Amino acid sequence: MNEKTMDKLIREFPGNITEAIKIAGEARLREPQSEIRNVVVCGMGGSGIGGKIVSQWVYNDLEVPFTLVNDYVLPAFVNENTLLIASSYSGNTEETLSAVEDGLSKGAHIVAVCSGGKLQAMAEEKSFDVIVVPGGNPPRASLAFSLVQLVSILEKLELVTIRYSAQLEKSVELLLANESKIKEEAIEIADFLFEKMPIIYSTSLFEGVAIRTRQQLNENAKTLCWHHVIPEMNHNELVGWSGGDKRFASLFLINSDIYERNAFRLSVSKKVMEEKGAGTMVVYSKGESRVEEAIYFIHLVDWVSFYLSEKNKVDPIAIPVIDYLKGELE
Ligand code: PA5
Known part of the structure; x- marks a missing residue:
């Protein structure tokens, strides 16, 4: 963990959005093998809240159901038609890792967002997509990165029609x-x-x-x-x-x-x-x-x-x- 103070981290929020948009622009995602019929975001605390906020941004746009999981186990409907986005800043949060294991066993199309840790290692070993964001800060001070990556994944997989990244640029x-x-x-x-x-x-x-x-x-x-x-x-x-x-x-x-x-x-x-x-x-x-x-x-x-x-x-x-x-x- 670095020595940044919280006021400095908060001041960095607008700049983090800009940096996160650049990272999102460079990320290459695999084509899902099956049609995506539902979206599930799993994550806890400072990494899970981005999913809730994004679910409300896309409320009138995304045409498939969007479910949040802040726990170990995924719902029964998850299958190969599920896009599972796993968000864990450290990449080591056990509930999120467990949900990803569950998603793998059910054949979900998985994209992880983390700064490293076991989640990145799991993505490399099991060959699912991972977007790596800059690490070293408290997870809650890195919300810009999860928000931007979540909307950009939905944009890249053409699940939404509105360009949320343009609205994020205006927010800055x-x-x-x-x-x-x-x-x-x-x-x-x-x-x-x-x-x-x-x-x-x-x-x-x-x-x-x-x-x-x-x-x-x-x-x-x-x-x-x-x-x-x-x-x-x-x-x-x-x-x-x-x-x-x-x-x-x-x-x-x-x-x-x-x-x-x-x-x-x-x-x-x-x-x-x-x-x-x-x-x-x-x-x-x-x-x-x-x-x-x-x-x-x-x-x-x-x-x-x-x-x-x-x-x-x-x-x-x-x-x-x-x-x-x-x-x-x-
Ligand atoms: O803000 C925090 O530090 C916590 O709420 C964490 O986000 C939470 O414990 C989950 O950890 P991570 O974000 O590393 O998955």
Whole structure:
């Protein structure tokens, strides 16, 4: 692991997208032997979340089912018509390696994304494709690489029609043009969340962003966090606010083209929470596509998690609990 600080790693996010697009452009993939009728992405934590975010970008475009697996075993439908994308930054995460073994035994067409490790060795030995990304950083600080490789695999195998890599290039411009504003907003959000348990709400097609936010607050700021989506939270969780619990702070991360009825649901939900004395904050994204809006939020919440780690006086890089757990499992 290198000695980069988390703020430096976050600052590198736009540049990482550009570098990842270049790597994707140079990657050569094998032609699948059978028609692809479903896509499965397996990966854990900072390497798995890219799959969730990409599944929401291609929601209105990809015409075959897209399933995420954050576990050891693949679903029963996996067969030679499955494109299995295995994402593990280290290449050594046991759940992901197990899912790949399962995919191999079921004849899936496999493409791995990793920085090396056992996954790269397995790809070379079993002759499936592997895209190797630069290593040495915490996996969660390398999200740009998994996001870009995942969409580019779908583009190269002609499973999608929209050019997501072009939207990612535009996202880089958006981030660079708004860098200081993003940091100012992140400081305000970190102030709002400080000493509270953050509850993140988004619309359902931005749930990947809400989960990423939770993960970054867990791992960088070392705080518990919860997330839910609109409209589903209106049918259960909103009732949970009835008791007026002041330990929580609700952060709404809202895309600019929110469906009208969901915007109305948001305003009523916010009112219910405020009437019970809870703090609420609504943040709107920027950008002209779902990709740009998600990338804007990802960068914003990365900075929030960094500023909150400073306020919490914790090291945003070290994750001794995960290291301990992985050690115990060896
Ligand atoms: O952010 C982290 O460090 C973790 O969430 C890891 O991503 C997770 O443990 C999986 O490891 P890897 O990304 O190496 O597959």
